[in-house]
Amino acid sequence: MRLLRVICVTVLFCLPGFAGAEWYKGNTHSHTINSDGDSAPDAVARWYKEHRYHFVVITDHNYNTDVRGLNRTLGAPGKFLVVSGEEVTDRFPESGERTIPLHLNAIGTDQGEGTRTIGPSGGGSVDEVLQRDVDAIRAAGATPQLNHPNFGWAVDVGHMDRLRNYSLFELWNTSTNCNNLGGGGHLSTEALWDSLLTRGKMVFGIASDDAHQFKVRGPQYSNPGGGFVWVNADSLEAGALAAALERGDFYSSTGLRLERLELAGERIVIESELKGRTRHRVYFIGSGGRVLKQTDDNPAVYEIGGGESYVRVKVVDSNGRIAWTQPVFTKQKK
Secondary structure, three states: OEEEEOOEOOOOOEOOOOOOOEEEEEEOOEOOOOOOOOOOHHHHHHHHHHOOOOEEEOOOEOOOOOOHHHHHHOOEOOOEEEEOEEEEEEEEEEEOOEEEEEEEEEEOOOOOOOOOOOOOOOOOOHHHHHHHHHHHHHHOOOEEEEOOOOHHHOOOHHHHHHOOOOOEEEEEEOOOOOOOOOEOOEOOHHHHHHHHHHHOOOOEEEEEOOEOOOOOOOOOOOOOOOOEEEEEEOOOOHHHHHHHHHHOOEEEEOOOOEEEEEEEOOEEEEEEOOOOOOOEEEEEEOHHHOEEEEEOOOOEEEEOOOOOOEEEEEEEEOOOOEEEEOOEEOOOOO
């Protein structure tokens, strides 16, 4: 990949730096038999290594899986890393028997002398539960990721806007019942993202597979490989990966790979890796989710005019694979 991102392109457009770092493919959400997965941690980690991922985060429900032994047997410096994590799995009782599922990943949990599970913090409202869980994840030295907001129709744009001290959410989760496309009066996760960005909330969108089933495959299962991120980090180490994610130095994908990503001067340039007769369509998207430009060119170029509050890019190829870049902000954000 020939991918470049310039640190500061003008006074108005200040961006995270891509130059001098490496690109690493990874998944931030996966499960083992330590919660509700069907495979042991070593089998899960091995699947990602054998499928040419550079890293995977093990995020069992309310359980901090010890990954040190996995890295001794499967890890390879600069090539593959298992990152410790936990899916902090909380809930809020709504009415009757219905509860609202509230899940957040803790990326890069402590793996010192003995592992420590963070667990749910609870609270008196959806807002309080989410904030207390984010605060607990931060206190544990990990990076929070708000998971599948439309799972159980649990989290809306108001909750996400009021939540503080997080920058990552699952834009696209390819496991079952995550309702990425919305419906029944609920926004799609992509529309949620644009609503937040339009309000001035700086959040970055993660694609993940949330894999549970590695032994059986089918649309009724949560299988691995459906969504992932390409992270531009200084090194293949847990701290460097988490820092790059928090800066927005990554793009998300369901399979489409970018050959070129340039954010320089007042131009955004995107080039897809298109094999055979595959084609793509590129959408440059701004405030309110409005499409600022649509093109089939490869590479595709967008000239920033200065009136945009943000610009993000969505690329869809002719086989339905999608890639999303993180937004370029042209004004100060929350």
